[in-house]
Amino acid sequence: MTREVKPRILRRTGTWIFMALLCCGMYAMALVVWLTTMSYNSVGEALMLTSVAMAISWFMIRFGRARVEIHEGGLVIIDVVRREWIPWGAYRRVDTDEGLTIITRGDKEHSSAAFGGSLIDEMLKRRGKSSTVKAATEIKAASRAASPESLREKEVTVKRWELIPADLLLAQVLVCLALTQSGILPM
Structure with missing residues (x-):
């Protein structure tokens, strides 16, 4: 169980x-x-x-309600009108140059409105207090701790419209x- x-x-x-x-x-x-x-x-x-x-x-x-969720098997990006499931097997890296961008297999970029780039975030990034950098650090740590079973799934799933x-x-x-x-x- x-x-x-x-x-x-x-x-x-x-x-x-x-x-x-x-x-x-x-x-x-x-x-x-x-x-x-x-x-x-x-x-x-x-x-x-x-x-x-x-x-x-x-x-x-x-x-x-836009956010990024770290699950045992991967990431869920909940955006304004869509939801994306990114399994750890498809995850490659995370980038914080222009907001939080998750790069998957085939160099496909996935971003969330929750961590869009802004001038305030750039200023906080220089001071080391950026929420985008903190989120990227947590995502990197979770990807390194992923179990071998969670690395098997490699298909990113996008749900275009989610009714709430x-x-x-x-x-x-x-x-x-x-x-x-x-x-x-x-x-």
Whole structure:
């Protein structure tokens, strides 16, 4: 019986917290817009403005969940709209020149929005405090400690669109658009 090891999650904590706070701000703005436009008896405008706020928060949720997970058998890159499985057998090296880039067999590059290049990260890299460099160090250490069984798999798997519960926020945009454009709800 094999024991399931909890994956090590690598992300920029600041980005995740910032996106969570922005989402809360968008929800508060949607509530304020809804309450203030209700007094003008304009349900259509209130619905459209709140649906735009919800659509923006959908993107923030998607961007805030971007991360790299280190598993026993390889890496999982969870990006804004896709998920990539990189087994240790396909992994070759990690590069931090322009963000975190994982190079696999055939010199294919895989990167994540969680560790994109930025001027702030370049400055922190010179000081030795870069989260991208720390993530690369952890990935290198995990690849060296990979078991012989995990080195057998060599095929990178990419899932182009992964549905998450936050995707339901987009459905209300279409419903609101249809209601206002059809004339059921006046603008």
